[in-house]
Amino acid sequence: MAIQDNNQILRFTTAGSVDDGKSTLIGRLLYDSKSIFEDQIEAVKTSSQKKGFDYVDLSLLTDGLKSEREQGITIDVAYRYFATPRRKFIIADTPGHIQYTRNMVTGASTANLAIILVDARKGLLEQTYRHSFIASLLKIPHVIVCINKMDLVDYSEEVYENIVKDYKAFSSKMDIKDIQFVPISALNGDNVVERSKNMPWYEGSTLLYLLEHVHIASDLNHIDCRFPVQMVIRPHTLEHQDFRGYAGRIEGGIFKPGDEVKVLPSGFTSTIKTIELNGEQVQEAFAPMSVTITLADEIDISRGDMIVRPNNVPQVGQDLEVMLCWMNQRPLQARTKFMLRHTTQECQAMVKEIQYRVNVNTLHREDQIVELGLNEIGRVSIRAANPLFFDAYRRNRQTGSLILVDPNTNETVAAGMII
């Protein structure tokens, strides 16, 4: 299995303001790429007719979510799957208008790409700024800005170009590596899967083409070897008496049998004897594979330890500087204690200080604040009770992120990116 094979699955999120056309766009992608079943199509055609529409309302395809929401069932993130001959796709659909930051953080933490929808009639809105900022904060490597409802502005090139210009001016202040723009009509299907005849002035690719071809293999960190141990496997059977394997997910780098490794926190070194993937021994493994590793020497290793390479170790420490998205109704105040979860470690921690809050609309820092409210983002200092093995989030999205859990309610109250 080569690194290239990981290229087969693209995870993406969609974000937009209310009624920008998210559901219609997802429906259109599923419909035009023939990823839905005939009976679903028939059902949607029938309900469209019943509602008196003279078109097929594709947003009905994703309406399961809406009805659940109307019934008061909270779904933070719903995952949808579709495939084309080139790639498989997983869409993290993040509904909800109020808790959007929280939803986006949850849905976007593993995303390769974010689609940000803009209504061509309205241009950039507060939520466009907010979602784009979150995408840059989460280091989602690729962003596609879909300027939707082009049919309602007469497919005007000028309208499109003005929005692109505005967006570029704003996004130049942020750290997004790859931004593409596509003028679409989700309702009519222009430039979603099929090229639009209505916008001959647009020379770029369709949305699906971009999704199928965006290069993601190099987005993962294949340099810094990081293997947080999830579980120690000791079968205790006669034939496997000496077997001791370490199971977990590789969060960075490439591991091979024979590699010299170092174990944190003990600092002992050994070499990799075998790597097992889905019950078979492999000659190399890399992020994000889940594997079982055995070592040549018997070392005392437990859950939460990390296997790395001796000449490339993460930072080890209890004091962290973190960009934190606060996700709870009750505001965060300094000197509050939490359970901190980071890779496979869990320990007590305290937010010592809130340094500033970021105004996501202006990107300005607001100093001298005493708390962070729901969906607010700020920089904080955290002290963990145990040493953690971490990287900066910009270097590794897995070993660089953490969550805080309220020890009383067991709710996840914050997601953080280590600076």
Ligand SMILES: Nc1nc2c(ncn2[C@@H]2O[C@H](COP(=O)(O)OP(=O)(O)OP(=O)(O)O)[C@@H](O)[C@H]2O)c(=O)[nH]1
């Ligand atoms: N004319 C036109 N209407 C569109 C287009 N895309 C979506 N709409 C309409 O805009 C309305 C909102 O679309 P949805 O897909 O439900 O929007 P949404 O963003 O998913 O809305 P929420 O789920 O409520 O956030 C619907 O009436 C759609 O038919 C488009 O390209 N052109």
